[in-house]
Amino acid sequence: xxxHIMVPLDxxxxxxxxxxxxxxxxxxxxxxxxxxxxVATPLKLYxxxxxxxxxxxxAAEVMQRIEDDNVKTAEEYLQxxxxxxxxxxxxxxxxxxxxxxxxxxxxxxEKNRVDLIxxxxxxxxxxxxxxxxxxxxRILRTSKIPILMVQPQDxxxxx
Numbered sequence: 001x002x003x004h005i006m007v008p009l010d011x012x013x014x015x016x017x018x019x020x021x022x023x024x025x026x027x028x029x030x031x032x033x034x035x036x037x038x039v040a041t042p043l044k045l046y047x048x049x050x051x052x053x054x055x056x057x058x059a060a061e062v063m064q065r066i067e068d069d070n071v072k073t074a075e076e077y078l079q080x081x082x083x084x085x086x087x088x089x090x091x092x093x094x095x096x097x098x099x100x101x102x103x104x105x106x107x108x109x110e111k112n113r114v115d116l117i118x119x120x121x122x123x124x125x126x127x128x129x130x131x132x133x134x135x136x137x138r139i140l141r142t143s144k145i146p147i148l149m150v151q152p153q154d155x156x157x158x159x
Contacts, residue, residue: 001029002031002115002116003031003033003115004031004032004034004113004115005022005026005034005035005114005116006105006108006109006112006116007034007035007036007037007092007118008037008038008117008119008135008139009077009078009081010135011038011074014120014122014152015120016081016120017120017152018118018120018148019081019085022034022085022090023088023090025148027089033093034085034093035092035093035108035112036082036095037108038074038078038097039097039098039099039100039101039104039105040071040074040097041070041098041099042098042099043067067098075094075096078094095108101135102135102138102142105117106139106142109145110143110144114145115145115146116145116146117143117145117147118147118150119148119150120136120149120150121134121137121149122152
């Protein structure tokens with residue numbers, strides 16, 4: 001039934017609650033392709049801002065190093081999660097993309113023929129969701145791909 005499942009992870013234990021669901025679905029549906037994905041977001045350089053005596057060009061260079069480190073950290077994290085699934089007999093691949101989180105996930109899913117997205121919802125509601133936003137909610141409202149949203153059992157969803 002499913003040929004390619006995408007699993008967005010943000011590095012939190014909360015997001016990892018989906019992995020047991022991924023495991024079950026992958027085994028029972030014999031899914032041949034699982035992609036664990038994390039988005040590294042670009043830093044913004046603001047003109048007119050005091051970068052502690054750094055010139056804008058130097059600040060941009062420092063920011064590039066930080067972004068590169070973020071990508072490396074994301075890759076290392078995802079490889080650990082891939083290994084975690086492999087110990088349970090699930091073959092998965094890791095993918096780090098760069099950009100806006102929700103847009104990057106939706107674009108990846110569409111370009112790579114993902115037919116199911118399994119994502120954790122952090123359980124925010126009311127004002128917290130409005131102020132902090134919700135990646136899972138944006139994906140749900142924008143993507144044409146079926147989505148399984150998993151709310152952690154101890155997420156404590158409150159307004």
